[in-house]
Amino acid sequence: MGRRVVNVAIASVGGQGGLTLSRVLAVAAVYDGFSVRTGETLGMAQRFGSVVSYVRFGDSVLSPTFSEGEADYLIGLELVEALRALRLLKPGGLALVASVVKPPLSASLRREELPAEALLEEISRYARTVRVPAVELALRVGNPRAVNMVMLGVFAATSGTPSDSSIRRAIAEVVPARWVESSVRAYELGRSFVLSGS
Amino acid sequence: MALMGNEAIARGFVEAGVSVVSGYPGTPSSEVIVTLHEFGAGSEIYVEWAVNERVAFEIAYGAAISGARAAVTMKAPGASVALDPLISSAYGGVEGGLVVLVADDPGPHTTQTEQDNRWLGPLAKLPVLSPSSPQEAKDLAVAAFDLSEELKLPVILRTTTRVNHAVGDVVLGPVRPPQRFREFRKDIPRFVRAGMLFNLERHRWLSSRLELTEGVLTKLYPGANRVEGSGELCVVTEGAAYNYVREVLEDLGVGASVVKLSLLYPPPTEFLEDALRGCREVLVVEELDPYLETVVKRVLYELGARAPVYGKESGHLPREGELSRRLVAEALVSVGWVPKTAVSPPAGTYPSPPPRPPPMCPGCPHRNTYLALLLAIARAGYRRDEVPIFGDIGCYALSFQPPFEAIWTEHSMGASISMAMGLKVAGYGGPVVATIGDSTLFHAGLQPLLEAVHKRVDVLVVVLDNSVVAMTGHQSTPAWGTTESGRRAKPISIEEVVRALGADRVYVVDPYDLDLTVEVLTRALREPGVRVVVARHPCALMEVRARGVTRRYRVVEDRCTGCLACVRTTGCPALYYSNGRVRVSEGDCVGCGLCARFCPYKAFEVVEVG
Numbered sequence: 178m179g180r181r182v183v184n185v186a187i188a189s190v191g192g193q194g195g196l197t198l199s200r201v202l203a204v205a206a207v208y209d210g211f212s213v214r215t216g217e218t219l220g221m222a223q224r225f226g227s228v229v230s231y232v233r234f235g236d237s238v239l240s241p242t243f244s245e246g247e248a249d250y251l252i253g254l255e256l257v258e259a260l261r262a263l264r265l266l267k268p269g270g271l272a273l274v275a276s277v278v279k280p281p282l283s284a285s286l287r288r289e290e291l292p293a294e295a296l297l298e299e300i301s302r303y304a305r306t307v308r309v310p311a312v313e314l315a316l317r318v319g320n321p322r323a324v325n326m327v328m329l330g331v332f333a334a335t336s337g338t339p340s341d342s343s344i345r346r347a348i349a350e351v352v353p354a355r356w357v358e359s360s361v362r363a364y365e366l367g368r369s370f371v372l373s374g375s
Numbered sequence: 376m377a378l379m380g381n382e383a384i385a386r387g388f389v390e391a392g393v394s395v396v397s398g399y400p401g402t403p404s405s406e407v408i409v410t411l412h413e414f415g416a417g418s419e420i421y422v423e424w425a426v427n428e429r430v431a432f433e434i435a436y437g438a439a440i441s442g443a444r445a446a447v448t449m450k451a452p453g454a455s456v457a458l459d460p461l462i463s464s465a466y467g468g469v470e471g472g473l474v475v476l477v478a479d480d481p482g483p484h485t486t487q488t489e490q491d492n493r494w495l496g497p498l499a500k501l502p503v504l505s506p507s508s509p510q511e512a513k514d515l516a517v518a519a520f521d522l523s524e525e526l527k528l529p530v531i532l533r534t535t536t537r538v539n540h541a542v543g544d545v546v547l548g549p550v551r552p553p554q555r556f557r558e559f560r561k562d563i564p565r566f567v568r569a570g571m572l573f574n575l576e577r578h579r580w581l582s583s584r585l586e587l588t589e590g591v592l593t594k595l596y597p598g599a600n601r602v603e604g605s606g607e608l609c610v611v612t613e614g615a616a617y618n619y620v621r622e623v624l625e626d627l628g629v630g631a632s633v634v635k636l637s638l639l640y641p642p643p644t645e646f647l648e649d650a651l652r653g654c655r656e657v658l659v660v661e662e663l664d665p666y667l668e669t670v671v672k673r674v675l676y677e678l679g680a681r682a683p684v685y686g687k688e689s690g691h692l693p694r695e696g697e698l699s700r701r702l703v704a705e706a707l708v709s710v711g712w713v714p715k716t717a718v719s720p721p722a723g724t725y726p727s728p729p730p731r732p733p734p735m736c737p738g739c740p741h742r743n744t745y746l747a748l749l750l751a752i753a754r755a756g757y758r759r760d761e762v763p764i765f766g767d768i769g770c771y772a773l774s775f776q777p778p779f780e781a782i783w784t785e786h787s788m789g790a791s792i793s794m795a796m797g798l799k800v801a802g803y804g805g806p807v808v809a810t811i812g813d814s815t816l817f818h819a820g821l822q823p824l825l826e827a828v829h830k831r832v833d834v835l836v837v838v839l840d841n842s843v844v845a846m847t848g849h850q851s852t853p854a855w856g857t858t859e860s861g862r863r864a865k866p867i868s869i870e871e872v873v874r875a876l877g878a879d880r881v882y883v884v885d886p887y888d889l890d891l892t893v894e895v896l897t898r899a900l901r902e903p904g905v906r907v908v909v910a911r912h913p914c915a916l917m918e919v920r921a922r923g924v925t926r927r928y929r930v931v932e933d934r935c936t937g938c939l940a941c942v943r944t945t946g947c948p949a950l951y952y953s954n955g956r957v958r959v960s961e962g963d964c965v966g967c968g969l970c971a972r973f974c975p976y977k978a979f980e981v982v983e984v985g
Contacts, residue, residue, distance in 0.1 A: 190731065191733060200377075204377045207376065207377040207544045212544060213544050214508075214542065214618075215541065215542040216537060216541050217540050218482075224733060224736050225948040226733030239619075239622050240622050241542075241615070241618070242699065243699075244700045247700070257729070258731070260726055261731075279951070280729075280952060280953065281731035282734055282777075282946055282948055283732075286777060286778065286942060288937070288939070288952055290953065291729075299726060303725065321962055
């Protein structure tokens with residue numbers, strides 16, 4: 178039981194940047210000297226489908242994924258997907274969720290309503306939950322697609338890892354050049370949302 | 376540095392001095408060549424997609440018999456496409472190293488079957504190596520070239536999704552210059568499979584080379600097969616499963632020796648005899664078939680050992696699906712190595728929100744084509760259940776989902792046309808439709824088309840031409856004038872090819888012109904012979920990337936009645952239902968306008984965007 182590993186699940190809708198987020202975390206954790214694994218499913222038309230990425234870093238990590246009830250953190254880029262991935266969280270694990278709802282087609286075809294408040298309430302019945310106005314924060318940097326980077330800042334500030342400098346290096350390495358500046362600012366807004374509550 | 380398994384394999388190929396790389400896109404293998412396109416620009420390395428896996432393999436084989444180092448990449452079913460030349464290549468052998476990357480998909484996550492290509496080893500009589508991590512994937516990729524060259528045999532590097540798509544920390548090695556053509560010596564007994572006596576002789580040669588494998592690999596890469604830990608309880612494992620085993624044993628505090636294999640075929644018998652000699656009980660942890668389990672049982676039999684072997688054949692692990700930390704922990708409980716209390720029960724009950732399978736993207740031209748086809752079937756006077764629509768492999772297969780539920784089959788590359796033909800020759804009297812993507816047609820659809828033309832079978836073939844291999848991440852097709860590496864290529868015209876194959880009627884339409892597409896398909900449904908309708912419009916994702924979005928749609932609230940006509944007709948994921956009305960997800964709409972067209976209340980309006 179001596180191994181210390183942080184397990185992070187990232188739940189998103191394909192196209193939201195969940196994979197970019199997982200890659201930035203992995204690269205930053207390697208810069209920090211951690212042993213790192215991520216596990217994802219890529220390639221098939223995943224766009225607009227459910228996507229879960231696994232990120233693990235710590236002393237010595239081998240498995241790219243983990244099982245239900247093993248995540249220390251769940252980062253939800255979307256509330257329906259956060260709800261779906263809750264089973265991955267360990268007892269006492271923390272859900273960091275963006276207040277974003279993208280109703281799936283299957284719900285719309287049935288006229289099923291999925292209000293954000295109700296989803297948030299349901300999520301917080303199962304886990305300690307930090308809700309993040311991620312779209313508003315992303316819009317503040319003029320890049321509505323930067324919800325993933327906002328949540329990166331929220332995660333880093335909450336967990337204390339990876340280090341700020343490694344994350345900045347990782348963003349510059351992973352994100353396409355023209356998006357680096359707004360990504361860094363979105364990340365900073367996510368950080369300060371946790372650290373100063375704004 | 377942090378590398379994905381496939382990036383690490385690409386790096387390994389470069390470190391080994393590869394000079395020819397070919398392949399066909401297929402998850403989870405595609406990123407190897409995608410990565411090499413970046414490494415390889417302006418270099419001496421030939422890195423290109425081929426039209427299919429067998430052609431890709433033959434290109435690589437042709438290079439390797441001349442002393443060049445070559446590699447070929449494919450997903451699991453692609454190995455079956457390449458099987459004919461692969462098996463023959465074992466008899467001819469190679470001069471330059473030839474590495475065949477075959478990426479299997481336990482799960483399955485993105486593959487039609489859970490085909491276990493470790494059996495290619497005994498079937499093709501070629502060495503099979505299997506890594507567990509990105510680092511080992513890189514190291515084994517390098518070792519595989521040296522092994523191949525020393526044995527003079529192609530070597531199969533067999534991976535699974537959890538290695539190909541895992542990101543991990545990787546230490547790089549030195550890069551060798553690309554090893555290109557040296558000489559090609561005419562050697563008829565070696566390379567001409569027409570002589571049966573040669574073939575018998577070459578088979579004997581092959582067997583003698585294979586016998587050297589364990590010794591050569593152990594010299595090249597001493598850690599390939601290793602025992603970690605100690606004890607009379609032994610776990611034999613390989614690939615992704617090794618990771619779960621190591622972690623779970625450590626987490627649960629079980630003292631056991633872990634017998635980790637990288638050489639799967641020929642089985643490293645000497646190593647295994649040493650490793651298993653002292654075992655009191657053996658648990659075999661592997662994904663998919665009980666392949667290693669049969670190996671372990673054979674080795675124990677040879678040793679005269681009576682240790683019980685647990686695994687899939689004993690029912691302690693599943694034969695289907697991928698393994699996980701939990702499944703391995705549960706297996707340790709069920710064999711009695713850890714108490715039941717050591718493993719927490721699965722998480723309790725959680726809510727099940729509405730499912731979200733991947734749909735066709737907003738603006739996807741395939742949506743228009745299938746919609747036009749369904750409308751044409753009605754207009755031509757048929758019921759939907761009278762006109763079987765055969766599907767094929769690609770994004771357009773997502774049309775099986777509601778609201779379209781269009782295709783009746785999706786089987787294997789190119790099978791839409793031949794299976795539709797089969798239905799007709801079996802006596803089906805109504806019209807049949809085969810729907811096939813552009814790259815799938817190039818890959819394996821042209822011969823079925825030729826067959827249908829030659830036998831004068833009535834079939835409507837709809838080519839869903841989005842001018843790219845979209846599903847695997849937008850790779851080039853033979854219709855491109857320049858490939859990813861910057862190579863100038865001769866674009867192949869689908870309509871010219873199908874005309875030359877003798878199709879009775881050939882139409883080309885833009886599915887964004889829905890009326891014309893319905894009209895053409897209606898006519899084609901009524902005609903006899905082989906009719907080919909090429910429905911051509913670029914993949915919406917590519918088009919947006921190239922040209923940006925110039926307009927979007929939004930719903931005028933007081934005009935929308937929430938009737939859902941738009942959602943039910945298009946199944947567009949940019950539309951959603953909220954507060955009794957349909958809304959458009961602003962960031963997702965690309966402005967194709969299909970929803971507006973089917974709104975009975977004219978509730979959609981255009982928003983021009985900068």
